[in-house]
Amino acid sequence: MINSVTIAVSLTALIIIVWLITRLNRINKSINEKNKQFEELKLSFRGSAASSENQVHIGNQINSKSDNLHRLLIDSAFDGISYYDNEGNLKYANPAFYSMIGMDSSSYNSISPSEIIHPDDHNYLIEKAGALSERGFYETQLRMRHLDAII
Numbered sequence: 001m002i003n004s005v006t007i008a009v010s011l012t013a014l015i016i017i018v019w020l021i022t023r024l025n026r027i028n029k030s031i032n033e034k035n036k037q038f039e040e041l042k043l044s045f046r047g048s049a050a051s052s053e054n055q056v057h058i059g060n061q062i063n064s065k066s067d068n069l070h071r072l073l074i075d076s077a078f079d080g081i082s083y084y085d086n087e088g089n090l091k092y093a094n095p096a097f098y099s100m101i102g103m104d105s106s107s108y109n110s111i112s113p114s115e116i117i118h119p120d121d122h123n124y125l126i127e128k129a130g131a132l133s134e135r136g137f138y139e140t141q142l143r144m145r146h147l148d149a150i151i
Contacts (some may be wrong), residue, residue, distance in 0.1 A: 020078065027073055038066060048138075080144070086115070086132055103146030117141035 071092075074081050080097030084090055090109065098104055101116055113124065121142045131138040 024077070031070065031073070033067060033140070100146065101144055107147075116144045116147070118145060 048071070074092075078096055078134075079095055080094065080100035082090060082093035082097050086126045090105075093108070098108065101108065103111075114125075117124070124140055124142060127140065128138040
C-alpha cells in the first residue's frame with residue numbers, strides 16, 4: 001500500500017524533474033540561438049573582404065566559446081550524457097554519466113556498452129542504425145545499470 005509520504009516524495013521528484021527539463025529546454029533554446037548567430041557570422045565572413053586568416057581566427061574563437069558553453073552545460077547536468085561517433089566510439093561523457101554507471105572512463109572504454117544497457121533497451125541498436133542512415137544522427141534515452149547492479 002502506498003502511503004502519503006511515498007506519494008509526497010514521488011510528486012516532489014516529479015516536480016523537480018519537470019523543472020529541470022524546462023530549464024534544460026530553455027538552455028538548449030539559448031544555445032540554438034547562439035549557434036544561429038554563429039552561422040550568420042560565418043555567412044557574413046564569407047561575403048566580406050576580410051582576409052581568410054582573420055576569418056579562420058574569428059571562427060575558431062567563436063567555436064571555442066560555443067564548445068566551452070556546451071561542455072559547461074553538459075558537465076553541470078544531473079543526467080548522465082554521453083556522445084558517440086557513428087562507429088559507436090565514446091567521444092565525451094559528463095561526470096554524471098560515469099557516476100550513474102559506477103565506472104571511470106578507462107573502465108567504461110574497456111567494456112562493450114551493451115553490457116550495461118538494460119535488457120529491454122537492447123533494440124536501440126536497430127533504431128540507431130536506421131536513424132544514422134536516414135538522418136545522420138541518433139538521439140535516445142537508455143536505461144543503464146550501475147557496475148554493481150545485478151540483473
